[in-house]
Structure formats: structure tokens, C-alpha cells
Amino acid sequence: AQSVTQLDSHVSVSEGTPVLLRCNYSSSYSPSLFWYVQHPNKGLQLLLKYTSAATLVKGINGFEAEFKKSETSFHLTKPSAHMSDAAEYFCVVSDIGNQFYFGTGTSLTVIP
Amino acid sequence: DGGITQSPKYLFRKEGQNVTLSCEQNLNHDAMYWYRQDPGQGLRLIYYSQIVNDFQKGDIAEGYSVSREKKESFPLTVTSAQKNPTAFYLCASSPTWGARYNEQFFGPGTRLTVL
Numbered sequence: 001a002q003s004v005t006q007l008d009s010h011v012s013v014s015e016g017t018p019v020l021l022r023c024n025y026s027s028s029y030s031p032s033l034f035w036y037v038q039h040p041n042k043g044l045q046l047l048l049k050y051t052s053a054a055t056l057v058k059g060i061n062g063f064e065a066e067f068k069k070s071e072t073s074f075h076l077t078k079p080s081a082h083m084s085d086a087a088e089y090f091c092v093v094s095d096i097g098n099q100f101y102f103g104t105g106t107s108l109t110v111i112p
Numbered sequence: 113d114g115g116i117t118q119s120p121k122y123l124f125r126k127e128g129q130n131v132t133l134s135c136e137q138n139l140n141h142d143a144m145y146w147y148r149q150d151p152g153q154g155l156r157l158i159y160y161s162q163i164v165n166d167f168q169k170g171d172i173a174e175g176y177s178v179s180r181e182k183k184e185s186f187p188l189t190v191t192s193a194q195k196n197p198t199a200f201y202l203c204a205s206s207p208t209w210g211a212r213y214n215e216q217f218f219g220p221g222t223r224l225t226v227l
Contacts, residue, residue: 009152032213043116043202043218044155051213090154098143098210102154 002027002095006103014111019078021106023091026072032094033074035065038105039087047089050074061085086110115139116219118203123224125190125197133188133222135203143209144186145216148172149200158201161186162209190224198226 007022025031033050048059055067061084065076074091091103116137125131137144142163147155157170161180175194180186186205190197200223204216 004154034215036218041200041221041223043118043220044204045218046215049213049215094212094214096210096212098206098208098212098214099157099160100145100155100216102156104152104154 002031002093002099002101004091004093004101004103006089006091006106008106009104010107010109012109012111013081015083016080019076019081019085019108021076021089021091021108023074023076023103024072025074025091025093027093027095029096032098033065033067034092034094034100035059035063035074035076036090036092037087038090044090047076081108081110083110083112116203116205116217118201118219118222120222121220123222125224125226127226128192130189130191131224133190133201133203133224135186135188135219137184137186137203137205137217137219139205139207139217140183141205141207141217142183143206143214144180145204145206146170146176146178146186146188147202147204149202149221155202158188197224199224 003026005024035047036044058064088105119134145160146158159178161167164183177189203219206214206216
């Protein structure tokens with residue numbers, strides 16, 4: 001069975017400091033993993049995805065994530081937070097049929 | 113521009129009424145999905161369609177119905193049988209069903225409020 005756990009429901013950082021959003025997954029297969037961002041009352045936008053080509057995945061807007069099979073983790077990071085990064089972030093695992101399983105989300109607040 | 117459109121953006125319904133949410137895509141994608149989002153929860157799958165003229169129930173299909181008569185359209189009807197329909201509804205699509213690393217593309221959502 002596939003599932004995702006986002007370890008923090010809320011994260012607050014100061015502008016210009018690093019961002020870390022944590023995600024652990026459970027999958028019966030070698031997983032497909034994604035991070036999406038959602039701004040208030042908007043749809044979801046893909047930040048990055050893991051496709052097994054490389055364990056360190058670079059995405060849009062300076063975000064990246066590292067796939068660690070031994071830890072079953074796919075944490076999202078950014079070296080320096082910007083005010084525009086304030087949003088809800090979802091970690092997603094996909095099964096062999098391409099059905100998506102969403103985490104409950106992490107709300108990121110950026111303090112000026 | 114290619115993408116997914118959902119209408120209306122906001123929808124108000126009286127108890128006991130059926131309402132239909134529109135979802136259209138011009139990405140030429142085979143697969144389409146409907147999700148429900150509630151505060152503090154992830155997205156939950158209502159229905160999905162692998163290809164035109166086919167659809168399957170997701171995890172929370174009770175009180176909802178769909179059709180997929182055209183490749184580009186996947187409307188969702190929220191019936192009076194849905195006990196708690198107030199939520200944010202998101203439509204998504206992906207190029208094909210079952211392709212392992214396919215991302216899903218999301219529409220802007222419809223916020224449904226039952227009065």
C-alpha cells in the first residue's frame with residue numbers, strides 16, 4: 001500500500017533562511033514521488049518529481065528534494081526563503097497505476 | 113495556452129439540490145481526475161477516468177456522479193445524497209493512465225458552499 005506522511009503541518013521561517021519540509025513515504029514498489037505547491041484558493045502546481053534518474057531532484061523556484069530509499073524520505077529544501085514561497089506544500093506518492101496519494105500538506109509561513 | 117479550466121470558481125447550493133461542476137482540458141490527455149479538498153486534509157480522490165467513455169470510483173465516490181463523453185470534458189455532479197458537500201473541488205489530468213512518472217496537471221478549482 002502507498003501512503004505519505006508530512007511530518008510538519010506548519011513551518012515558519014524568516015525570509016532569506018533555509019526551508020526544510022519533511023516527507024516520508026510508504027510504497028510497495030519503487031515509488032514515483034512529487035512535490036506540489038498550492039497558493040490560497042488556487043490549483044496545485046508541480047514543483048518537482050522523482051523519476052529514479054537521480055536521487056537529488058531540482059525543481060522550479062530554487063527548490064530541490066533528495067530521495068533517500070534507506071530512510072524512505074523525500075524532503076523538500078530551499079536555501080533561501082522568499083516571501084512568495086508562502087503557500088501549502090503537498091508531497092505525493094504514485095503507485096504503479098499512476099494513482100496519486102497525497103500527504104495532508106505543510107503550510108509554510110515566511111516572516112519578513 | 114494549454115491547460116485545465118474549471119467553472120464556476122465559486123458555487124453556492126441549497127440543501128437538496130444537485131449541482132454540476134465543469135472541467136475542461138485542451139492538453140489532449142487521456143486520464144482525468146476529480147479530487148475533494150477539505151481544510152487540514154490532503155486531496156481525496158472522488159472519481160477518475162482512464163479514457164473517454166470510461167470512469168471508476170475513487171475513495172469517496174458516494175453522493176457524486178461523473179460522465180466522460182468527450183476526451184476534453186469530465187463534469188462532476190454533486191447530488192443531494194452527498195451529506196457534506198461544502199469543500200474545494202479540484203480537477204486534474206495526466207497524459208495517459210498507468211505511465212509511471214506521469215505528473216498530474218491541476219485546474220484552478222471550484223469552491224462549493226452549501227447554504
